[in-house]
Amino acid sequence: MKVRQIGLVFALIVSSALTWWAGHAEEVVPAQAIIRHASLTSPTPLPMQKQSQLLRQDRREPAGGENPFQVAAWRKETTPAPSAAAVPASPSAPVLPFKLLGRYVDDERESFFLQYGERNVVASIGDVIDDTYKLVSLEGGVLKFNYLPLDIQQTLVVGEQN
Numbered sequence: 001m002k003v004r005q006i007g008l009v010f011a012l013i014v015s016s017a018l019t020w021w022a023g024h025a026e027e028v029v030p031a032q033a034i035i036r037h038a039s040l041t042s043p044t045p046l047p048m049q050k051q052s053q054l055l056r057q058d059r060r061e062p063a064g065g066e067n068p069f070q071v072a073a074w075r076k077e078t079t080p081a082p083s084a085a086a087v088p089a090s091p092s093a094p095v096l097p098f099k100l101l102g103r104y105v106d107d108e109r110e111s112f113f114l115q116y117g118e119r120n121v122v123a124s125i126g127d128v129i130d131d132t133y134k135l136v137s138l139e140g141g142v143l144k145f146n147y148l149p150l151d152i153q154q155t156l157v158v159g160e161q162n
Contacts, residue, residue, distance in 0.1 A: 002057060005068060008063060016125065022103055023121045075096070091150055092150070092152065093145075093147035093150055093152040093154055096145060096154045096155075096156055098115065098116055098133075098145070098156055099113055099114065099115040100112065100115075100143075100156065100158045101113040101114060101120065102159070103161065104122075105161070110124065110125070110138065110161075111123065111124045112124070112135070112143065113157070114129075116129065116130070123135050125137060125138060128148070132145045132147065132148055133146065133147060133150065134144045134148060134150065136153070138158070140160075141157060141158055141159045141160045142155050142156070142158065143156040143157075143158050144158055145156065
């Protein structure tokens with residue numbers, strides 16, 4: 001016989017022995033004996049007054065007066081806000097669309113490399129960008145822009161020059 005066949009015969013013998021041993025190892029209690037034992041220890045009945053209280057509790061409505069059979073709406077009902085004193089908000093400039101990429105100083109003139117959306121722009125003090133923003137000044141590490149359509153000043157922190 002080959003080694004593989006010997007291993008299979010050995011596994012068959014071991015599994016047969018374990019099956020036989022497990023069948024005789026413990027005594028199985030029939031289900032009828034369990035049922036008979038359970039019926040001997042039945043609970044004591046509640047007094048009639050307790051039963052009527054439990055029935056009354058079951059028939060009460062849920063807390064808060066909610067109807068459990070009410071049709072639920074998936075969308076929240078929105079009520080329009082009262083517009084008695086509706087004052088139109090003053091127009092404001094959009095968020096400043098610039099990010100500082102770097103700066104360059106040449107002959108006392110400082111230029112700033114700015115990212116404007118997906119474009120890169122080189123601007124100096126006094127330059128107008130896209131007919132929308134004007135670079136007004138640099139004071140204390142803060143660039144000041146003027147939003148031209150509304151004449152509102154906005155700032156961009158760039159830090160001090162190294």
